[in-house]
Amino acid sequence: MRKTPRQQRSREMVNRLLDATAATLAERGLDHTTTNHIAERAGVSIGSLYQYFPDKNALVEALLERMAEEASARFRYRAERADFSQMDLRSVASLAIAYGMQRMSADPVVRELVQNWNRIPIRKLLDPLERFFLVMAQPYFLHRYRDYPVQNLEAKLYVLINAVLFTVIHFHEQENPVIRQDQLIQTLTDMIVGLLEAPQPASPNG
Numbered sequence: 001m002r003k004t005p006r007q008q009r010s011r012e013m014v015n016r017l018l019d020a021t022a023a024t025l026a027e028r029g030l031d032h033t034t035t036n037h038i039a040e041r042a043g044v045s046i047g048s049l050y051q052y053f054p055d056k057n058a059l060v061e062a063l064l065e066r067m068a069e070e071a072s073a074r075f076r077y078r079a080e081r082a083d084f085s086q087m088d089l090r091s092v093a094s095l096a097i098a099y100g101m102q103r104m105s106a107d108p109v110v111r112e113l114v115q116n117w118n119r120i121p122i123r124k125l126l127d128p129l130e131r132f133f134l135v136m137a138q139p140y141f142l143h144r145y146r147d148y149p150v151q152n153l154e155a156k157l158y159v160l161i162n163a164v165l166f167t168v169i170h171f172h173e174q175e176n177p178v179i180r181q182d183q184l185i186q187t188l189t190d191m192i193v194g195l196l197e198a199p200q201p202a203s204p205n206g
Contacts, residue, residue: 021059026108068128093192
């Protein structure tokens with residue numbers, strides 16, 4: 001178990017070590033990163049590193065937790081700036097997925113960790129994101145209940161959020177995906193809208 005940073009100096013040391021972990025992973029990759037590399041990058045002794053993290057796995061786990069917090073903050077800011085509450089469901093879903101995929105593609109640390117998702121505690125990243133999107137989505141549907149009178153909303157959101165997260169990770173894990181990114185975004189958007197949008201009434205002539 002890693003030491004919990006209680007004082008400002010300790011929190012600064014942890015952030016310094018996590019910054020060094022991210023930079024070293026981006027430069028060397030997961031397999032070629034060691035705690036010695038991280039300590040050297042952070043400019044601290046290996047003993048100081050071990051005061052807070054027992055091994056590389058603990059550093060990666062803490063980095064994933066911090067990445068989840070940062071991703072949630074970015075999504076919240078994006079949603080508020082774009083005023084998602086005034087958009088229809090298709091626009092919200094498409095923009096959110098495209099934004100998430102763009103951020104993932106642009107971050108070398110995320111790309112490296114996604115490439116190795118089955119060897120790291122990826123749930124430390126995904127579980128907080130799942131909770132965040134569940135909390136973020138519910139007010140939207142309460143606000144627009146007449147447009148989207150969804151039954152069993154929480155269960156449907158749970159399935160959709162996890163399906164999108166794992167599909168996006170699998171897409172970025174592949175060297176040569178079988179579909180294009182725009183096709184993936186369109187298909188995931190169709191899936192979300194299809195499950196959450198109220199069905200259109202049948203035509204009297206149909």
